[in-house]
C-alpha cells in the first residue's frame with residue numbers, strides 16, 4: 001500500500017505522521033519512506049536515526065517533483081508499504097504524491113485557519129481524483145490541545161466537505177517533538193504513554 005501524507009498547510013504534523021507510520025510499517029515488513037519535501041525534514045530524522053543506531057528503520061530516499069510519481073512507483077514495488085512525506089504547499093511534488101498513492105492521510109489542526117487552508121488542498125485532491133479515482137482520503141486531526149480536545153467546529157466543517165475523518169486524534173505533546181529530534185518514534189522513547197497509545201491506535205486504524 002502506498003500512503004501520501006499531505007496538506008498544503010505547513011507545520012500541521014505531516015513529517016511527524018509520516019515517520020511514525022513508516023517506522024511502524026518497518027516493524028511489520030519492508031517499508032519505504034519517500035521524503036518529497038525540499039526541506040528534507042524526514043531525511044534529517046532518518047540521519048539522526050542512523051546516528052542513534054535505532055532499528056528497524058524504513059528505507060529512506062529523497063525525491064522531488066515528477067520523480068515522486070515516476071521513480072516512486074518503481075521503488076515502491078519492492079516494499080510492502082510506502083509512505084510519502086509531501087511538502088507543505090501546492091507543488092508538482094504534492095500532486096505527484098497524490099497520483100502515486102492509494103491512500104492520502106491529511107493531518108489537520110482544529111483551528112479556523114486550518115479549516116480555511118483546506119480549500120486549496122481540496123481542489124488539488126479533486127484534480128488528483130480525475131487521474132487516480134480510487135484515491136482514499138482520510139483526515140487525521142493532529143496537534144489537538146489535550147486539555148480541551150475541542151474539535152467540534154472542525155468536525156462539522158470536515159463533515160460538510162464529505163471528508164472521512166479518522167477516529168484517532170493526535171494531541172499536542174512534547175513527546176512527539178522530542179522523538180523527532182532524537183531520530184525516534186514515541187514508542188521507542190517510552191516516556192509518554194498517551195502519545196504511544198494514540199499513535200498505536202492511528203496505526204491500527206489506518207491499516208484497516
Ligand SMILES: Nc1ncnc2c1ncn2[C@@H]1O[C@H](COP(=O)(O)OP(=O)(O)OP(=O)(O)O)[C@@H](O)[C@H]1O
Pocket residue numbers: 009010011012013014015016017037039041087088142143144170171172173174175176177178180
Ligand atoms: N502532535 C504533536 N505534538 C507536539 N508537537 C508536534 C506534534 N506534531 C508535530 N509537532 C511539532 O510541530 C512542528 C511541525 O511538525 P511537522 O514537521 O511534523 O509538520 P509538517 O507538516 O511536516 O511541517 P512542514 O510543513 O514544515 O513540513 C515540529 O516542530 C514538530 O516536532
Ligand SMILES: [Mg+2]
Pocket residue numbers: 014015016037041042085088
Ligand atoms: Mg514536513
